[in-house]
Amino acid sequence: MNNSKFEKTIEEFDKINSEDPHLEMINGSEVPKELVYGHRMSGMLQKFSPNASEPLRLAARCQHIKRWEIPREEYPMDRKGYLMWRTKLKKFHGELASSIMKKHGYDDDTIKKVDDLLNKRRLKTDEDVQTLEDVICLVFLKYYFDDFIAKHRQEEGKLVDIVQKTWRKMSEDGHKAALNMEYSEEALDIVKKALEG
Incomplete structure (x- = not known):
């Protein structure tokens, strides 16, 4: 290299x-x-x-x-x-x-x-494309989700839907990494509701 x-x-x-x-x-x-x-x-x-x-x-x-x-x-x-x-x-x-x-x-x-x-x-067939998608989703959840919640606090359904859509884009490894991250209490509550839905 x-x-x-x-x-x-x-x-x-x-x-x-x-x-x-x-x-x-x-x-x-x-x-x-x-x-x-x-x-x-x-x-x-x-x-x-x-x-x-x-x-x-x-x-x-x-x-x-x-x-x-x-x-x-x-x-x-x-x-x-x-x-x-x-x-x-x-x-x-x-x-x-x-x-x-x-x-x-x-x-x-x-x-x-x-x-x-x-x-x-080739999102679902190219490992590198999937890894990039996982990283994009993890960065959103870690750094930008709380700001998103603040803007849409009155629309819980929309917040739950966003997490569910994000989750569907991710691989199993992505899910594991997301579940191992720390969240604010409010974000964690939305994530839990999304995964139960």
Whole structure:
């Protein structure tokens, strides 16, 4: 493995994500949201699958690369609009990641593999795609679920449904990892209701 090629690519992913105008408060400092997300994805992947392949490690880091360029508000605020937005985002992330990887000397097969991962191709048959999906779900539950609960506190049915949908995307190993995480009392209550439903 050419570490310098990998490191330069990761560095450029981070450089782009550090331009995110949306900030998150981390330990008293404001940090670009997508930079934080990329690091959380890498950290969760390392914990969940320490021997992950290089393409998978690259895909985890650039999962949301420059996401703010395509705002959700530009699409209809319904299920169809949401799916159109997600499809556009995946294509955008894949193309941007591909151009950066090519610049740093990655071969076409590795670039295609990362693009496949970002576009979730062969989700239930490709182990790496499933691992990436597990990591995305675990990062959501660990870092973003409490904020989601705060926004939708009056809609318990919606919260339970979100957990059930998240659960269906995950593998058995993903389920085990999710059950071993610590949750706020409110989040744990929603998770329990989702799994009993």
